[in-house]
Amino acid sequence: MLFSGSYQAYAGPPFKTDDPVPVPLGHWEYYVSSVSTYESTSWSGTLPHFEVNYGLIPHMQVHLLVPLNYSTEPHQQTQFGYADTELGVKYCFLKETKNRPQVGVFPIVEVPTVKNNTFSNGKVKTFLPVWAQKSWNKLTTYGGVGYQINPGTGNRNSTFAGWEMQYDFSKTVTLGGEIYYQSAGTDESQSTTGFDLGGFVNFSEKTHLLFSVGHSVAHASIFSSYLGLQWTI
Secondary structure, three states: OOOOOOOOOOOEOOEOOOOOOOOOEOOEEEEEEEEEEEEOOEEEEEEEEEEEEEEEEOOEEEEEEEEEEEEEOOOOOOEEEOOEEEEEEEEEEEOOOOOOOEEEEOOEEEEEOOOOOOOOOOOOEEEEEEEEEEEEOOEEEEEEEEEEEOOOOOEOOEEEEEEEEEEEOOOOEEEEEEEEEEOOOEOOOOOEEEEEEEEEEEOOOOEEEEEEEEEEEEEOOEEEEEEEEEEEO
């Protein structure tokens, strides 16, 4: 996931940047995860969120994400709640070869599902990205750019751009990092440039631990993290 009014989201777990690779035909990905963001004495995020991806046809997956949001403010009671359901379709239209990258699109919409003014303004939000990836043996790099349509009073449409690189140290451990830029999504916020470091631990062919931590390096001071379990079938 890439956007929400209440938390810093992650499009390509465990990173904010995504790749263009869909789930193989007839296969499933399941995630139980939590993302957290700390900014200006407040915490917000998901605790947890549930994500499902399915390879519906060749080179295309469908996507569903259901978040339980939380938000804390100093001297106030912590807020929990559900508001928006995330839906998407990832489609790879250009396969990787020796001399060219793999390229795909992954349009995502957040649909208001439960009325909750703390975590949603009741408007449909849309993210329209293009992602590219290239691999050389154990080294993989991917990234891209996307446009976020964020309707509502005080909100702005914005742009996200990110790039990630990772290395398979073994069949068990992959480590990597990303840099990203997010323009301001509201009249009161600032654009953000930051980084995340993280990776994957493969307990088996089907069970995986995903994690990352990061911080902004310009404008607003933001700490972010991701921790999740993934099952592939």
